[in-house]
Amino acid sequence: MDLPYAEPFRIKTIEQIYRSTKAERERWIKEAQYNLFNLRSEQVFVDLLTDSGTGAMSSAQWAEIMLGDESYAGASSYYKLKDTISDILGFPHFLPCHQGRAAENVLFSTLIGVGDAGAGKVVPGNSHFDTTKGHIEFRKARAVDCTIAEAFDTEADHPFKGNVDLAKLEAVFKSHPREAIPVCMLTITCNSSGGQPVSMENIKAVSSLCRKFKIPLFFDSARFAENAYFIKQREKGYAKKSIKEIVKEMFKHADGMTMSSKKDGIVNIGGFIAFRDEALWQRASTFNIMFEGFNTYGGMAGRDMGALSVGLRESTEYDYLEARVGQVAYLGSLLTNAGISVQRPYGGHAIFVNAKKFLPNLPKEEFQAQTLGIELYKEGGVRGVEIGTLLADRDPETGKERYPALELLRLAIPRRTYTNAHMDYVAAALINVNERAQSIRKGYRIVWEAPIMRHFTVRLAPAR
């Protein structure tokens, strides 16, 4: 018999979590005004709100915390990280930032400009993450989504649903002057389309198209290691290559990258921008010094840079990724086997439950994915996050709701944090909700909302 995967680590430290009662949860979610972000973490048993900054560090990373050099300039921890970024990712220059969106702020200030400098400009890519899009639109530029059509069909079985539709990208390049396209952003894996990877073939094709039109290509690399794992698993010619070889090859095609280190860096906070071109690094460093900090710390403590340098090495180990992505697929198959519709193939960091199919008797005006999230919390103290109408915000011009094609409940799995028994528990809770799904006919209405990014702070009440 082939031996199954098992985590290539054992547990040295544990953190207690409280298993509450249903009556407590019903009270807490009401007090939280039916917004899962308003719950205190002690009120959550299994927290699948995000895989960002919620992973468990290794003993080698904790050792780096003690070794952290907190010098303002020239800290040894900075040089450790610089060497790792050069070794693993192949970039000679980098700027540390406090997290991924800070990296976007610095990069776009450099490439798009500040204030309204983006007016008339476009940044094409594959389903840009919200903060990426936010930073583009804040500068009055436009994010153009060139993802392949298969990405929007949750059940279409395509191995690389993060891929860019090359014809769409070329059309954007051809219909704008060169100066109107400051950069092309490729997100690996693509969070907004369900943690879906981009193939090496597509990376290469996007890169050569960018070269042809002289457009710089940057990767949003938050989950780059999971992307490399999928290439090894699914793409012809890569089965025998190591993850580190695949990672090197992926980044060879980019001019630079932004990173939220809270994902595949397996640290609790941090980010960076890496560059091939020294002159561009130099230009960006002025913004980094203004917004983040001096070039050798840029918003990160020395200890965190040390831990990140170890995290990047650990997350690009095959055995780790096999268990990591394997755990996500484990939860996915428990749900699929129970007849629950989830995004296929399973993503690298999360399972996305199709709330429209789950709650067929609930009108979309009453927030299907949010309602499902609340039901799952009440059932088992499991917290997911709505990727649906609340997240989509209203149309800024008409003030009307923008109903997205997909209403999803994302169950994001923190790295090295929960066991498969937790996954069994989550699946059982969702299956219980599914058994009474036909009778869930009442959702929620908005009592108060912010003008943008409302999902974080929205206050809700039962609809009727």
Ligand code: F0G
């Ligand atoms: N890019 C991607 C693909 C992301 O998923 C995120 C964050 C960011 C950039 C921004 O990074 O949070 O460090 O500022 N995603 C988190 C999530 C918040 O829950 O998916 P950040």
